[in-house]
Amino acid sequence: MAAILASHGCYCRDLQFMDHGKAADCLSFSGSISSDKFQNVARQEYGLPAANRFLRFQVNVRQTESSEKLGTNGRAAKMVSTKEVMRSKSSSINMGERVNGSKQVVNGYGASLVKRNTVPALVTPKIKDSKDLPFTEELKVLTSDEGFSWANDNYNSLQRTIDVWSFVLSLRVRILFDSEKWAYLGGFTEDKQKNRRQKTASWLREKVLQLGPTFIKLGQLSSTRSDLFPREYVDELAKLQDRVPAFSPKKARDFIEKELGAPIDLLFKEFEDRPIAAASLGQVHRAVLHNGEKIVVKVQRPGLKKLFDIDLRNLKLIAEYFQRSETFGGPTRDWIGIYEECATILYQEIDYINEGKNADRFRRDFRNVKWVRVPLVFWDYTATKVLTLEYVPGVKINKLDMIDARGYDRSQISSRAIESYLIQILKTGFFHADPHPGNLAIDVDGALIYYDFGMMGEIKSFTRERLLDLFYAVYEKDAKKVMQSLIELEALQPTGDMSSVRRSVQFFLDNLLSQTPDQEQTLSTIGEDLFAIATDQPFRFPSTFTFVIRAFSTLEGIGYTLDPEFSFVKIAAPYAQELLDLKKNQQNGTQLVEEIRRQANDARTYTISMPYRIQRIEEFVKQLESGDLKLRVRVLESERAARKATILQMATIYTVLGGTLLNVGITFSSQGGQVIANGSFLGAGVFLTLLLRSMQRVRKLDKFEKMI
Numbered sequence: 001m002a003a004i005l006a007s008h009g010c011y012c013r014d015l016q017f018m019d020h021g022k023a024a025d026c027l028s029f030s031g032s033i034s035s036d037k038f039q040n041v042a043r044q045e046y047g048l049p050a051a052n053r054f055l056r057f058q059v060n061v062r063q064t065e066s067s068e069k070l071g072t073n074g075r076a077a078k079m080v081s082t083k084e085v086m087r088s089k090s091s092s093i094n095m096g097e098r099v100n101g102s103k104q105v106v107n108g109y110g111a112s113l114v115k116r117n118t119v120p121a122l123v124t125p126k127i128k129d130s131k132d133l134p135f136t137e138e139l140k141v142l143t144s145d146e147g148f149s150w151a152n153d154n155y156n157s158l159q160r161t162i163d164v165w166s167f168v169l170s171l172r173v174r175i176l177f178d179s180e181k182w183a184y185l186g187g188f189t190e191d192k193q194k195n196r197r198q199k200t201a202s203w204l205r206e207k208v209l210q211l212g213p214t215f216i217k218l219g220q221l222s223s224t225r226s227d228l229f230p231r232e233y234v235d236e237l238a239k240l241q242d243r244v245p246a247f248s249p250k251k252a253r254d255f256i257e258k259e260l261g262a263p264i265d266l267l268f269k270e271f272e273d274r275p276i277a278a279a280s281l282g283q284v285h286r287a288v289l290h291n292g293e294k295i296v297v298k299v300q301r302p303g304l305k306k307l308f309d310i311d312l313r314n315l316k317l318i319a320e321y322f323q324r325s326e327t328f329g330g331p332t333r334d335w336i337g338i339y340e341e342c343a344t345i346l347y348q349e350i351d352y353i354n355e356g357k358n359a360d361r362f363r364r365d366f367r368n369v370k371w372v373r374v375p376l377v378f379w380d381y382t383a384t385k386v387l388t389l390e391y392v393p394g395v396k397i398n399k400l401d402m403i404d405a406r407g408y409d410r411s412q413i414s415s416r417a418i419e420s421y422l423i424q425i426l427k428t429g430f431f432h433a434d435p436h437p438g439n440l441a442i443d444v445d446g447a448l449i450y451y452d453f454g455m456m457g458e459i460k461s462f463t464r465e466r467l468l469d470l471f472y473a474v475y476e477k478d479a480k481k482v483m484q485s486l487i488e489l490e491a492l493q494p495t496g497d498m499s500s501v502r503r504s505v506q507f508f509l510d511n512l513l514s515q516t517p518d519q520e521q522t523l524s525t526i527g528e529d530l531f532a533i534a535t536d537q538p539f540r541f542p543s544t545f546t547f548v549i550r551a552f553s554t555l556e557g558i559g560y561t562l563d564p565e566f567s568f569v570k571i572a573a574p575y576a577q578e579l580l581d582l583k584k585n586q587q588n589g590t591q592l593v594e595e596i597r598r599q600a601n602d603a604r605t606y607t608i609s610m611p612y613r614i615q616r617i618e619e620f621v622k623q624l625e626s627g628d629l630k631l632r633v634r635v636l637e638s639e640r641a642a643r644k645a646t647i648l649q650m651a652t653i654y655t656v657l658g659g660t661l662l663n664v665g666i667t668f669s670s671q672g673g674q675v676i677a678n679g680s681f682l683g684a685g686v687f688l689t690l691l692l693r694s695m696q697r698v699r700k701l702d703k704f705e706k707m708i
């Protein structure tokens, strides 16, 4: 690990100024930043105007060798009591005082930032610190939430319940018509079905948008579950990311004032009314503190908790219905479990204190990796529904034009994205569960900025050990061990006959994971194959896994877009090697002795019983040859096929009889013979019921076939 981090995280090595040999190793700057020699170098080499250059070093304080107490992101920070602040505030809001020879900036609400003895952050020659530039991010005109009933604070709980249930019923009917062959006039074809599914998926996205935050968030979560939903739905739901309407600035201001308990003007020197982003659960506004610090304020949509309470009550009933329904894979899927997981995530995501703590923990995890940046949380301006963060603008990781225009190194970005994720999964165990391109950006020095810590996953040490076993079993291509690890991870349910599962796993190991350098598979195809194999098998992917798989596929996609030469395997190889070494080292000692003893036992048993076994086989062969032994073979597959054919035959007869009686009924009814007509309709009804039952039996047989 040290080697990997050393090769990528060495702070000084990457410093452009250092490359030029113009500054001493890891210098600490404070007031001495404006040293003439340094200014001259910067002016000559990079053509920076003096004022901006000075500002840059004031703000870019990321690391210090000082023994002074540091803030969580490496900034020197000092808390000042509220009393002291109020004293200084009473004369005027006092900014720019010097404390211990360092510049102290008081925010007016109990906290102060002291910046001293600092090392300048990594510098690219093209651009200075974007925080010092005026706000440049293009503000999109976001649609307003005014037309949506869920945005109205006083919506009616009964009306909401009716809206939710009519959506569920319409979806049910649509899915029925999409999946049943008889519902296709002019004959069923796979293309027709695909088209219909696509239409249903677009309809679903629109409906979800109309139903508001709870459903938008659930839709976004579902877009990670290719194991549960058809491809068309997953793709459509992924589009929900950028289609969320914003709420009015007045609502945002009122809400902040209510949550933080002070008027906006007192809280901030400036507050931008137009949000820079609107998401399902909140929106982000830029602002400036009285000490001049640029920040962002993430404001939650008002009334979310109330809406969640109503929606989740209904969703629980829906999950229970899904659990009973065969169409939704009832018994083989844990819909109640999925509901509970979603409810936990939703409530967690509206707790911004939790998000702030996550950000702090994530920042701590990466404190030694200088190319990962996590915005600082301003706790004095944070409450359960308002989160204030250091403003860390960057170029979104998928904005190729801007990345090129700023001269960033594309291949470095893609490998850093993957590497930072490997560190989360394999080292720290605390990972960002939603690393979509909106949540990753590049800072001026090429560092990777992470945003949004509402949804984080954790891999506990027990799980990590099991994952290590799984990884080793996959490396050895041992299907039995893979299954054992999956069972221990609760990703596979042990059932009576596991032979078909073992076959699938072995197939996956032998074929899908075989990688030669020229036919390297992408992670997303491996993920898709994995989900395809898992369909109708007793696999259950805990959300942690699906999040990890989705995250890696997303990052891999970004990697390929950024750099055609990108190779996940190359980036992950040192990590994989390290894991294998770890596992081999673990096997030393007791485990190795155990393994040798087990193998010795096996060898002894087989050696002793071998002559007896050979003798038994010989006896069988002789009996077969002499005709004393007859083998009766039951081919269960054929028996099932025959049973299915019989049912289908009966179904055809029911259709013909039902159809005929229906015709007779219509004819008599039009000619006034109502009694005969009613009798015919009744008969037709009976046959149609029998037809439906037959279809159900066929479906059950098909399902059973897939499970064994």
Ligand SMILES: Nc1ncnc2c1ncn2[C@@H]1O[C@H](COP(=O)(O)OP(=O)(O)OP(=O)(O)O)[C@@H](O)[C@H]1O
Binding pocket: 241, 276, 277, 278, 279, 280, 281, 282, 283, 284, 296, 298, 375, 389, 390, 391, 392, 393, 394, 438, 439, 451, 452, 453, 454
């Ligand atoms: N500290 C920050 N500095 C600069 N921009 C930020 C910061 N935090 C957030 N943003 C901007 O706001 C956008 C939305 O932020 P964030 O993802 O935290 O909101 P969200 O409501 O959780 O959104 P979603 O759930 O859709 O990811 C980010 O994509 C980024 O452009």
